[in-house]
Structure formats: C-alpha cells, structure tokens
Amino acid sequence: MSNRGIAWRRSFHERVTFDGAVVAAIATAASAALSAAGAIQQGEASRKAADHQAAVAENNALAARQQAEADERQQRATTRRRAAAQRTRAATSGVLPDEAAPLFVNLDASEQAEIEALNIRRAGELRSDDLRSQAALRRYQGAAAERAGHLRAGTSLLDGVSRVAR
Numbered sequence: 001m002s003n004r005g006i007a008w009r010r011s012f013h014e015r016v017t018f019d020g021a022v023v024a025a026i027a028t029a030a031s032a033a034l035s036a037a038g039a040i041q042q043g044e045a046s047r048k049a050a051d052h053q054a055a056v057a058e059n060n061a062l063a064a065r066q067q068a069e070a071d072e073r074q075q076r077a078t079t080r081r082r083a084a085a086q087r088t089r090a091a092t093s094g095v096l097p098d099e100a101a102p103l104f105v106n107l108d109a110s111e112q113a114e115i116e117a118l119n120i121r122r123a124g125e126l127r128s129d130d131l132r133s134q135a136a137l138r139r140y141q142g143a144a145a146e147r148a149g150h151l152r153a154g155t156s157l158l159d160g161v162s163r164v165a166r
Contacts, residue, residue, distance in 0.1 A: 043149015
C-alpha cells in the first residue's frame with residue numbers, strides 16, 4: 001500500500017476518534033437530561049394520581065351527603081308513622097289525643113324525632129366536609145409533588161452541567 005493510502009487512513013482515524021473527556025462529557029450531559037425528564041414525569045404522574053384520588057373523595061363526599069339526606073327523610077317518615085300509630089292507639093283506647101298528658105308525650109316524641117333527624121343530617125354534612133377536605137389535601141399534595149419533580153429536574157441538570165464543566 002502506498003504512503004498516500006496510509007496517510008489518508010491515519011488522517012481519517014484522527015478525525016473520527018473522540019477524546020475520552022468529550023465522550024464522558026456527552027454521557028454526563030445525556031444522563032443529566034434523562035434524570036431531569038424522569039423527575040418531571042414522576043412529578044406529573046404523582047399529580048395525576050393525587051387528582052384522581054381527590055375526584056374519588058369528592059364523589060364520596062357527594063354520596064355521603066345524599067345518603068344523609070335519604071336517611072333523614074327515612075327518619076322523618078318513620079317518625080310520622082309512629083306518631084300516627086300512637087294517635088290511633090290513643091283514640092281506640094278512649095284517650096283524647098288533645099288532652100294534656102298525651103299531648104305532652106307526643107310533643108316530647110316529636111322533639112326527640114326532630115333531634116334525631118337533625119343529627120343524621122349533621123353527621124352526613126361532617127362526613128361530606130371531611131371528604132372534601134381530603135380532596136383538597138390530595139390536590140395540594142399532587143401540586144407539591146409536581147413542583148418537587150421540576151426542582152429535581154433542575155437539580156439534575158445543574159449537577160450534570162457542573163460535572164461537564166470540570
């Protein structure tokens with residue numbers, strides 16, 4: 001082979017051969033970029049999961065309120081049936097329901113029934129409020145996780161740049 005062919009090969013080889021430091025710098029930069037992308041994706045996934053949990057909690061809050069309303073209606077209907085049965089028993093026994101003793105008994109029973117119905121409503125409202133608070137907390141946690149992912153991404157990039165610069 002001629003000297004010219006050997007010189008050409010040597011010249012080509014020198015042009016395509018990379019310095020080890022350049023390869024290391026490229027690998028470090030690529031690693032930093034991948035770490036940053038992974039941190040961002042992890043933060044976004046955490047936010048999406050938290051948003052889903054928040055939506056579930058809000059649906060449960062609505063269901064709790066609706067159940068309490070249904071239970072309250074049921075309690076009031078049961079109270080009306082009981083009062084009607086008491087009036088019927090009193091009338092068949094010859095006691096006039098408008099007389100003092102039966103009237104006080106009926107008023108006391110009505111008052112207790114109303115308190116029970118209001119307690120049912122209040123318990124449902126408390127449960128619903130608790131679930132809505134959980135939903136708000138989940139959303140806050142999701143947003144915080146997303147911000148943390150972005151911060152981790154920035155840290156990865158800065159770390160990679162500092163290692164490349166050395």
